[in-house]
Amino acid sequence: MNWVGANLDLVVELTLTHARLSIVPILVGFVVAVPLGVFAWRFRWARGVTLTVVGLLYTIPSLALFVLLPPIIGISFLSELNVTIALSIYAVALMTRSATEALESVDPAVRGAANAMGYSGWGRFWAVDLPLAGPVLLAGLRVVSVSTVSLVTVGVLVGSRNLGYLFMNGLQRGIVAEIATGIVMTVLIAVAFDLLLALVGRLAMPWTQGAGGGRRSRRVARRIALTEGPT
Amino acid sequence: MNLFLDALAWLTDPERVTGPNPLAERIGEHLWYTVLALVVSALIAVPLGYLIGHTGKGRQLAVLGSGAARALPSLGLLTIFTLIVGVGNAQVAAIAVFVILGVPSILAGAYAGVEAVDRSVVDAARAMGMTETQILFRVEAPLGLPLLLGGLRSAALQIIATAVLAAYVGLGGLGIYIQRGISLRTYDEMLGGAILIVLLALIVDALFAIAERVARRAIGSAPSRGRPRSERPEPLSTDRQSTLEEIR
């Protein structure tokens, strides 16, 4: 791996930029999608429409979205915002479905028990529904995080500087080690973010340790972790 | 002046039939890569998923593997694979990338389908003297078909969207219009290509939706397969319903 040693500065710089580019879409995805998910979950009529919209957004190829956004929203096509906004849209699309499913994964029996104890409306939401949906929400967020980190690389095709640079530059110059480094660093960022999110989840939801969490929500969480993916 | 009208004009220009990069050819390539990758993914993922679902072992491994597969950037894999196998075999490289993309969803669909079958049905089959292989192929696999189709559907959609990258290693497909659009700043061509890809995705999505429906109806109308729906314990059956949605 001569190449890595000789280009350590470049690799570090691109890795940091890549991580920075990934963070905003992940955060936006979470902040926007959770209310959307709540909306789709609380109002049955909204569910179909919301999930259809996010499902459709997800079929648009990322590369097309990167280049179509500038003329549509009127920003310079060299702006870093293009990639940020496009990936935020994907993150919201992915996360909204997860958030809806997270809330639906809460056992109706538990909800019934909460009602019987006198909880109602938003009180029950904050005290019962949201905490119980937590593990599935986290599973969804982890998927969004990994997908976003991976998708950022496609931005290089529209001039965004990130680890994807190593793919196209390595391709032109025929340097396999350069491309391999790009892949490895992308995976490392994804793993680092994933561990971080797992840690945050553990701190925020100490009850998910040990026996808690519920079979049903574990199953949903696992399925979300398996089936959703980047496009 | 309107982007969408420009794209429509581009799409309906006779040049799309007679000129370079005819639509039919590029759509054909795109579909071919998708179908090929889907079949190869299924050949790998379905047996593996059935194994996991039937034995109940290796689920954590599947989740871990899927996460790892998702973290791998498709563009990087495509460039490195093509560089290694040579551009003459670029198709092999591209299919390998799309298979890595498709396997996790199909794996999940296959194993979730088997896993969601009511255990009492499986026990009944066992009591009737069925071997494990018979249980898998006569009971679990047919009952799990709708979920498997859901997994295939999700994989197909991801592959259709990602096959755009194939254009960068000389494989054409619908990505060629987007690639050309980016290089030449021709927004009509770019948007036209994107519309075609979205349409293709919607059509494939609809076909899988129909297949899922047919599969579910077939299960529902087969009286000999397990107990009637209504007798199933309620939580499990709603769980199954929601599982179906999750897979999508």
Place this chain on the structure above:
Amino acid sequence: MSIRTVRKGRLATGAFAVGAVLALAACGSGDPLAPEDTGSESGDGGAATGPIVIGSQAYYSNEIIAEIYAQALEADGFEVERQFQIGQRDVYMAAMEDGSVQLIPEYSGNLLQFYDAETEARSTEDVAAALPDAVPDGLAVLDPADAQDADSYNVTAAFSEENGITSLADLADFDGTLTVGGNAELESRPYGPPGLSEFYGVDVEFVAIGDSGGPLTKDAIRDGTITMGDIYTADPDLATGDFVTLEDPESMILAQNVTPVVAADLAEAVTPTLDAVNALLTTEELIALNASSVNDQQDSATIATAWLTDNGLL
């Protein structure tokens, strides 16, 4: 979700798809190709205030030249910002025109044809003479370097020998399908398939390979996926003898001297620095720079520093 609502969902998806695309497109009214007012301070001496934004093509060799310009300007006290690997000409020239990029190394002939497809200029001198009037107002072109890096069509030595083809003019007598490979944009360029047809009466099939004449294109020529590939003439691999570069007797491809394009209000300030660089930049030097990148696998900053130091400019 019941079966019936699933079906409705599908229909809704379809209907929504059309609606969404319409809505998106409606928002994007206006000509996206028209230079946008990005609010940058172009036109009123942006140079004096902010750093000079230097762009490069999505091509490793162009990035090396851009990096050399950047370091030379930094050494002369200018503040620069690098916006490398933007893409192809249509994209970065739009960025030059709207002022978001202020300096980029260009190749004279292709740039001239980009703004004047009908130009008759072919030689280094004629192209250089025609360029200043061809580029849009607000942009200036500096004197070209000796270094050229032109598109060229290359076949394998074996193919050339077997078929007695050494020139694009020989292709007309070749029976069989001719397949050309190159970057996607080549298909629409005057020196691409349209030019081959116009100048040499040769109709070709085109395969887009997006590595700018890199290893994939060369592989494709070697293994027969394509008959000939567009490789840039400063590519060190052309010296290996594996390929025969077809001659261009009709001068379909113009002289391609490395030429800085710069925001007009900056031209005077940067001319001494860039002229000093360009005076030393020959085709041999450029091939050597490219070899440092491809063969020695050095990054553009290292290559640029070494070259500038060797030439006494740092």
